[in-house]
Amino acid sequence: MPPADNDGTAGADELSALRAMCETLARGAGEIALAGRREAIGATELAGTTKSSTTDIATEFDEAAEAHVVGLIRDLRPDDAIIGEEGTADPGTSGYSWYIDPIDGTTNYVYDQPAWSNSVAVAHGDEMIAAAVYVPPLDEMFAAAAGQGATLNGRTISASDETDLSLALVGTGFGYQPSIRREQAERLVRLITQVRDVRRLGSAAVDLCMVACGRLDVYYELYLNSWDAAAGELIARESGAVTTDFTGAPARPEEMVAAAPGVHAAFLEALQAS
Numbered sequence: 001m002p003p004a005d006n007d008g009t010a011g012a013d014e015l016s017a018l019r020a021m022c023e024t025l026a027r028g029a030g031e032i033a034l035a036g037r038r039e040a041i042g043a044t045e046l047a048g049t050t051k052s053s054t055t056d057i058a059t060e061f062d063e064a065a066e067a068h069v070v071g072l073i074r075d076l077r078p079d080d081a082i083i084g085e086e087g088t089a090d091p092g093t094s095g096y097s098w099y100i101d102p103i104d105g106t107t108n109y110v111y112d113q114p115a116w117s118n119s120v121a122v123a124h125g126d127e128m129i130a131a132a133v134y135v136p137p138l139d140e141m142f143a144a145a146a147g148q149g150a151t152l153n154g155r156t157i158s159a160s161d162e163t164d165l166s167l168a169l170v171g172t173g174f175g176y177q178p179s180i181r182r183e184q185a186e187r188l189v190r191l192i193t194q195v196r197d198v199r200r201l202g203s204a205a206v207d208l209c210m211v212a213c214g215r216l217d218v219y220y221e222l223y224l225n226s227w228d229a230a231a232g233e234l235i236a237r238e239s240g241a242v243t244t245d246f247t248g249a250p251a252r253p254e255e256m257v258a259a260a261p262g263v264h265a266a267f268l269e270a271l272q273a274s
């Protein structure tokens with residue numbers, strides 16, 4: 001891996017190499033998960049342990065996919081930090097940090113609904129610099145590197161050119177805790193009359209990539225985890241979407257908005273009034 005530039009920022013070749021590594025890791029996780037999915041006949045055979053609530057589950061394939069990705073990173077870049085949804089927390093010493101959601105949309109995965117993905121991103125310091133989200137049921141690989149745009153299966157993608165919020169298709173999601181869901185649902189009731197329609201796809205990483213390729217005009221969600229948002233946010237931003245928190249400050253997992261540039265301001269206004 002070429003070293004970072006003298007000012008400490010990653011150079012173009014390094015960014016491309018890290019994006020390729022993200023793609024390899026996400027595809028590897030996807031292949032493990034897809035093989036597990038194809039072996040199963042019904043949802044119950046994939047049921048796994050519960051996590052933050054009875055509906056927040058992890059299957060053996062979430063764990064196997066994370067173990068695969070973590071093993072490769074530890075081999076190739078042993079000094080990097082690694083944060084994974086299934087419990088990996090390596091502190092690292094290099095200044096680079098990997099964010100892994102081995103299966104984002106595990107509920108869809110268990111129910112054999114197609115919107116699930118494998119999400120891998122790498123940051124240098126506080127800046128996310130390369131990312132990939134693989135969607136195995138569609139064989140779609142979304143990827144991005146900082147300043148180099150976003151791609152879908154190697155082709156450049158762009159956020160939509162929608163300018164009218166009332167025509168915007170909006171994605172959102174819900175957390176696993178009932179009290180948080182109530183807050184999220186009440187906000188949605190106030191927003192739904194102001195937009196074309198709403199989708200709840202079931203994978204935050206997929207939602208963000210849908211904004212990146214114009215299949216959604218807006219996505220917003222409260223209280224994501226770093227691994228849900230890391231890759232998709234960079235991909236959305238590199239596609240030309242505007243990503244912020246609910247006040248217009250830089251996006252963060254706890255408050256995520258990604259919107260086509262022509263509707264971002266109007267959506268934020270609606271969100272703040274909701």
Ligand code: IPD
Nearest residue numbers: 104105106173174175202203204
């Ligand atoms: C969840 C999905 C979902 C979002 C939740 C996430 P998981 O991740 O991304 O779309 O609404 O907030 O926790 O549990 O399927 O990896």
Ligand code: CA
Nearest residue numbers: 101104105228
């Ligand atoms: Ca997730």
